[in-house]
Amino acid sequence: MSITVVGSVALDTVETPAGKNTEGLGGAAVYFSLAAQHFAPVHLVGVIGEDFPDQHVRMLGAKNINLAGLERAPGRTFRWTGRYHEDVNERDTLDTQLNVFEHFHPKVPEAARKAPFLFLGNIHPSLQMEVLEQTSHRFVALDTMNLWINITPNDLRDVLKRVDAVVLNDQEARLLTGEVNLRDAAHKIRGMGPHIIAIKKGEHGGMLFCEADDEIFAIPALPLKKVVDPTGAGDTFAGGFMGYLATQEKTDFMTLKRGVVYGSVMASYTCEAFGPDKLIDLTADQIQQRYLEFKKLMEF
Amino acid sequence: MSITVVGSVALDTVETPAGKNTEGLGGAAVYFSLAAQHFAPVHLVGVIGEDFPDQHVRMLGAKNINLAGLERAPGRTFRWTGRYHEDVNERDTLDTQLNVFEHFHPKVPEAARKAPFLFLGNIHPSLQMEVLEQTSHRFVALDTMNLWINITPNDLRDVLKRVDAVVLNDQEARLLTGEVNLRDAAHKIRGMGPHIIAIKKGEHGGMLFCEADDEIFAIPALPLKKVVDPTGAGDTFAGGFMGYLATQEKTDFMTLKRGVVYGSVMASYTCEAFGPDKLIDLTADQIQQRYLEFKKLMEF
Numbered sequence: 378m379s380i381t382v383v384g385s386v387a388l389d390t391v392e393t394p395a396g397k398n399t400e401g402l403g404g405a406a407v408y409f410s411l412a413a414q415h416f417a418p419v420h421l422v423g424v425i426g427e428d429f430p431d432q433h434v435r436m437l438g439a440k441n442i443n444l445a446g447l448e449r450a451p452g453r454t455f456r457w458t459g460r461y462h463e464d465v466n467e468r469d470t471l472d473t474q475l476n477v478f479e480h481f482h483p484k485v486p487e488a489a490r491k492a493p494f495l496f497l498g499n500i501h502p503s504l505q506m507e508v509l510e511q512t513s514h515r516f517v518a519l520d521t522m523n524l525w526i527n528i529t530p531n532d533l534r535d536v537l538k539r540v541d542a543v544v545l546n547d548q549e550a551r552l553l554t555g556e557v558n559l560r561d562a563a564h565k566i567r568g569m570g571p572h573i574i575a576i577k578k579g580e581h582g583g584m585l586f587c588e589a590d591d592e593i594f595a596i597p598a599l600p601l602k603k604v605v606d607p608t609g610a611g612d613t614f615a616g617g618f619m620g621y622l623a624t625q626e627k628t629d630f631m632t633l634k635r636g637v638v639y640g641s642v643m644a645s646y647t648c649e650a651f652g653p654d655k656l657i658d659l660t661a662d663q664i665q666q667r668y669l670e671f672k673k674l675m676e677f
Numbered sequence: 678m679s680i681t682v683v684g685s686v687a688l689d690t691v692e693t694p695a696g697k698n699t700e701g702l703g704g705a706a707v708y709f710s711l712a713a714q715h716f717a718p719v720h721l722v723g724v725i726g727e728d729f730p731d732q733h734v735r736m737l738g739a740k741n742i743n744l745a746g747l748e749r750a751p752g753r754t755f756r757w758t759g760r761y762h763e764d765v766n767e768r769d770t771l772d773t774q775l776n777v778f779e780h781f782h783p784k785v786p787e788a789a790r791k792a793p794f795l796f797l798g799n800i801h802p803s804l805q806m807e808v809l810e811q812t813s814h815r816f817v818a819l820d821t822m823n824l825w826i827n828i829t830p831n832d833l834r835d836v837l838k839r840v841d842a843v844v845l846n847d848q849e850a851r852l853l854t855g856e857v858n859l860r861d862a863a864h865k866i867r868g869m870g871p872h873i874i875a876i877k878k879g880e881h882g883g884m885l886f887c888e889a890d891d892e893i894f895a896i897p898a899l900p901l902k903k904v905v906d907p908t909g910a911g912d913t914f915a916g917g918f919m920g921y922l923a924t925q926e927k928t929d930f931m932t933l934k935r936g937v938v939y940g941s942v943m944a945s946y947t948c949e950a951f952g953p954d955k956l957i958d959l960t961a962d963q964i965q966q967r968y969l970e971f972k973k974l975m976e977f
Binding site: 463558595596597602631635637 | 972
């Protein structure tokens, strides 16, 4: 089954203890798509500027990614600049230039409207709603961020009512609910609409809360030899998670747990190189091998 | 097989978002002993002052804990006062009074000298060495803290050469080695002597690194409904870990992994009440039930 994703396409300038990557390919929709397309066909909905390198468009188009919804608008591409600390779990945003993203209104092409899976990447909740209203779908997941939780809480609540799953980091889950305990936070989010809550914790792995009170899954992160650049790991996680779900007949607890493992597998690869480089040429064998590494890491 | 532990016996005053506990029973050796005695006989080596309540001595003595090495010295008992933040993963030490602990030199009684397992709780490394030299043992583990890593690095290095395992938190492992990546940190610690490295990460669970490069185990923390007081969770972890090992014939990777799970089980109980209260009356059934909860939490 296919997946539609809406989100940012960016040129990222990133400095980490491992080096610097200037104006590299980035953006939530890119990381998501490059991860998910290993599992299922993806429709990417987003916007780029006139300056966006053709080579990136060609690379994405050569993958299992339909770019009919990738609009090229007059102006410059969205840019993000960040610097990671010696401890790469912390980073500072140095600069954000919305550029063509500022006046973006997603237009979902015909084929993308019917994709059974929809991922609403971290954009203004009113844009997420615009996408929801253009599509029919079986399963919708949403990401968001501190900014929207703080400045557009009502818009966010409206979208939350209509999604099946949220993929948030732990800070966002706490901010959204006012609960420190993640179990309490998940319980409150469930009251807002979504019945599946996936919480990303960076180097500490992730958690999954489903409908029943005891349907909780926790996974550590794979202890990598070297973390080069964690940018996009969260979106990659979402891509692996949704990608795996799109290959399955149902979304029961066990399927969702395996989705979390595949999401973690893909995210671990993203961290090992600048930008989404590692995701591009990944083989099915490499994905399966790391899935088994997680099995080994957690079995007792 | 029996276990000897040396460490602090304290009266703790603790404030958490759940309330306040004034001059409650505490100390690393107490948490360790109360956890480990559910698995194997424990010899406790430590010191208390004249003011230490008899009821605590009676309670400990009624358990599977030999108190021949618990010395009562003139003066006041060691006291620690701390306050936890709204996010109970953070705390401030408000006051530490060494009292009788200041001039403590551990005297290990005859029976305790021959215990096959020895745990050197977090005390001055020269005292840990004094204990090592009074004992014969099959398996030794050590805990330490930032203070000793900073002010007595050479003494600490001398003890590290002679132990099998260390039980540290992630910050301590990073400080001890200068490595941010815990895999690199474990590798460096292995070069200092111990071949087993257990790293505690509080609400994020724990990790175990053994001899081979791919012998890595990671476990999330059990998502508790309510964390009342995490004081002593690390020492409780060590008690459950060593306690389980003391019931086994060997310390191979699988046995050590299960030890980490039992350590996490015991630590989860400690967090659910003030002080070591939950550990005191725990049943074998409750321990086994939570072991299975970990299985369920991590299986996919």
